[in-house]
Amino acid sequence: MAVEKMEMLNVVAPIAAMDEIAKEIVLSNNVHMVNALHEINESNFTIRVQEENLEELVDICLIRPYGGEMEDRGTPEDIKKLLDFFKIEPYIKEKYLSADYEENVIRDKIHAIYAAAAPLQEKIKEAEEQLQSLADFKEHIKFMKDVDVNLDELNDLKFFIYKIGILSKENRLKLKRNYENVSAVVLHIGSNNVGEVYLVISPTELERETNRILRSLNFQEIDMPKEFAGKPLDVMLSIDRQMDVISLELKALYKKTAGLRKEYEEDIMLAYSRLRLKEEMMKVKKETACTNEFFYLAGWVPQREKENIRARLEQFGEKVILLFKDTAEVQKYMIPPTKLKNSPFMRPFEELVNMYGIPSYHELDPTAFLGITYMLMFGIMFGDVGQGAVLWIMGYLLKQWKGQGIYGSILNRLGLSSMAFGFLYGSIFGDEHLLPALLIRPIEHIDLVLQGSVAIGILLILISFGYNIINGIRQRxxxxxxxxxxxxxxxxxxxxxxxxxxxxxxxxxxxxxxxxxxxxxxxxxxxxxxxxxxxxxxxxxxxxxxxxxxxxxxxxxxxxxxxxxxxxxxxxFIRIGAFALNHVGLFIAFQTMARMMQHAAGKFFILLLGNVIIICLEGLIVFIQGLRLEYYELFSKYYQGEGMAFHPVKLDYES
Known part of the structure; x- marks a missing residue:
């Protein structure tokens, strides 16, 4: 419902405490870092002028940017390779972040695991490549299985060369029309999903001319390894036996890999969690400034989290100086980031707001207004109990997909709105005779629906003016x-x-x-x-x-x-009523077609098809039109969306 109030945090502490303080800032999940050197150069960084702070005040004259990098580059690479080899989905556990671990012990353990896994990985890779190579060769040679010739005889030809390859249907016809110009024997030996497979035998002296003709036909040559001998059918059986042996070896290697994963997964996830913590800590350090004795840190903190941050950092002793400043104390060019604070029901609509732009810090958060009005408009335009329930189910299923939870939640809410207006209209899957209308049936009150749409538009525009006036007051x-x-x-x-x-x-x-x-x-x-x-x-x-x-x-x-x-x-805004009427009219058209069908199965199919088209096509159109009204008719009146999102250094971990 609002933009969270921010305060600027300034920290001065002994450089020896940098790692611990950086760790606490990361674990707090609530500090949006600001470049400390830039703050100091612009005279925004504040230290109280007191006797106990004189050393830090004098030392600030020798300020420089922190130039540190992660010391151990080999271990992160080993961790990532192990995650990939064991096919482990990386996650972070809180218990690995808060407890103290010996970094040297973790590093040595990872190197030991990698030393055990690397040879196994190499063997698996080699066996898989060999198996794939045999499978490819088998795929190629199967086109010659009916040819009564030994491969070693073909390979030993002195005065002739042979090629096996694929021609498209178009190029095959072109070759057929020009057989008299080809100085080679061309035999059709098979077909696959790409084209037709041919065996081409040509005199060695005419190899260059044959190659030129084949290139002009886009002849895709198939590689035939020379080490195989015998008839094609015998070679295929030999390949099958080799593939069976390699498959058994791979099965044993996979089993050994599974055992190693089970034994070392916890160690790998511990190392991964600590690695991600160090990476986030490095982000903190890169924004700090330092001298030989002290470091200086700045960041935005939500006002409600101020005491939590203070408690985390003051545990490191009296040498740590903390100062929180209100936004009014910071010069105008220091724009606070925006962190939205909405109820769980309205939170998914933040994504629609952010698509237009992030609210600036001194701007009203339009999320609640957008959420309520968008659901209202969608429900009016797409009011149907059954179709709304389908949208709700689709939203629920969409939420189960990784990374689609927000869009699934939006669809859930739009489905609920559609169902609510479906009861008001007395409509279920387009049928208006099964349920009584608690309010009106749109098709029976066309003028009222259109006039009501304009009235709703006027009300929303008036509220938009109010939003803009309040924004003007807030922003002076x-x-x-x-x-x-x-x-x-x-x-x-x-x-x-x-x-x-x-x-x-x-x-x-x-x-x-x-x-x-x-x-x-x-x-x-x-x-x-x-x-x-x-x-x-x-x-x-x-x-x-x-x-x-x-x-x-x-x-x-x-x-x-x-x-x-x-x-x-x-x-x-008249389009709200127009789409409400269109929703009914479209289904009436499908009902009319259904009545023309002779069999019940045909009628059911037409009505089912109608509902599918309405839900997918009209649902998408209504979704877009509602968003258009929000962006172009309402946002354009009161919303700038020129803010900067609040991005704290943090870790998303499993508890």
């Missing part, structure tokens, strides 16, 4: 919040327009036409003159940062664009 942007076309002046301009339209519809006038015209001119002038009025109120000079004529022309077009956008934005 008087120009956009008070005088902008999406600010207070724009809101009043829009309300007057609505009242004027209401005069045409209502039986009694809602506002006097003369007053309405005067107010439109007044609010239009405020929008046009927003820059000079703002500068006048804030006592800034000059009032306009360009020539008066250029400013007036640009502002005049701006007010014209404002009028058009207000009208188009409002009318655009």
């Amino acid at each position: 942007n008087l120009q956009e919040g008070l005088f902008g076309r999406n600010g207070l002046s724009g809101l009043l301009f829009f309300i007057v327009l609505l009242l004027m339209v209401g005069n045409r519809i209502a039986e009694t006038p809602l506002i006097h036409s003369g007053l309405a015209g005067g107010l439109l001119i007044l609010f239009g002038i405020l929008i046009i003159a927003k820059e000079p009025l703002t500068n006048l109120l804030l006592n800034k000079r000059p009032l306009i940062h360009e020539s008066a004529s250029s400013y007036m022309i640009e502002s005049g077009f701006d007010i014209f664009e404002t009028l058009l956008s207000m009208l188009s934005n409002t009318v655009s």
Whole structure:
């Protein structure tokens, strides 16, 4: 529902404590690192001027960036090779991070495991390559199994050469038409999924000419190893025997590998967890600045996590200096990162917000508004109990796929909204006779549905104006919040327009036409003159940062664009009702086709097909149209999305 408040953390500590402090920062999962040297150079890094801090204050004059790298490069490589060899899905366990381990012992253990696994890996690789080579050769020679000739005789030919290869259907016909120009014997010996297989025998003296012709036909030559002798059928049997022997050897090697994995998996995961911890610690260190005696660290911390961070770092003694600063104390160019704080039900919609842009720190988080309105619009456009239940099930299944949990959760919520409106419409799998309508049946109240869609659009646009006004206040942007076309002046301009339209519809006038015209001119002038009025109120000079004529022309077009956008934005919401009617109309078409079928099975198939098409095709269209209304009609009025995401150094581990 909001953007979490941030505070800037400055740390000064003895350089001997750098590893332990870096480790605690990583394990806290709540520090977004900032380059300390940059902070110091811009005079943002603060140390209290007290007698006990004099040594650190004097030492800061000798500041330099931390230039450390990971000392042991061999062990990480061995760990990654072992994970790959044993096909272990890497994960991090918290118990491996918090406890103290002797790094030398871990390193020696990994080297010992690798020394035991490497020869085994080499044997497996060699056997698998040999097995694959035999399988490829068997695939090639099978095309000659019906040819009564010894391979050693072919290989011993002195005055002739032979080739076996594949031609496509098109090139095969081209070869057939030009047989008289080919100085070779061409025999068709088989077919595969690529093309036709041929044996080509040519005089050695004409090899160059034969090769030229075959290249022009894109002849794909098959490699035939020379070490095999005998008839093709006998060679194939020999290959089968060799493959059986190698397969047994591989089975034994795989069994031995499984035993090694079972014995050493915990050791490998311990080493992997510690490696990932060291990698994240290195990210912390690279953002620090240091001298010979001290290091200096800066980062953004969520305000609610401040005491937790303090407790973690103050355990290292009085020499550790901590200072937390509010965002107001940091110069304007230091933009705090944005960390959103939403309820679990609304959290998946953060992904849709982030697709447009990250909210800036002083901007309202639109996640809840987007989530509620998006579900509302989707439900209105796609209201059906049965089809909504299918979407919910699809969302549940999608959540089971790795990396798709957020999108599955969004689909879950849209399915629930569709089901809710399905009960209001009395619709289940397109049928409107099985359930009573708790509200209305859209196809029976077309005018009401379309008018209601526009009314919903007007309400959402008014709320969007409110969001923009609040953002203007929070960001102290008087120009956009008070005088902008999406600010207070724009809101009043829009309300007057609505009242004027209401005069045409209502039986009694809602506002006097003369007053309405005067107010439109007044609010239009405020929008046009927003820059000079703002500068006048804030006592800034000059009032306009360009020539008066250029400013007036640009502002005049701006007010014209404002009028058009207000009208188009409002009318655009009619698509909500249009898609609600289209949803019903499309199924009526399938029902009509089903009635034309003679058999019950045919009717069932048509209705099933209709539901599949509606769920997949129309569901996708409604999903996109709802998102379009959010982005173009609403976000464009109040949301900038120019923030920086909160990315703390952290580890995702299993408890």
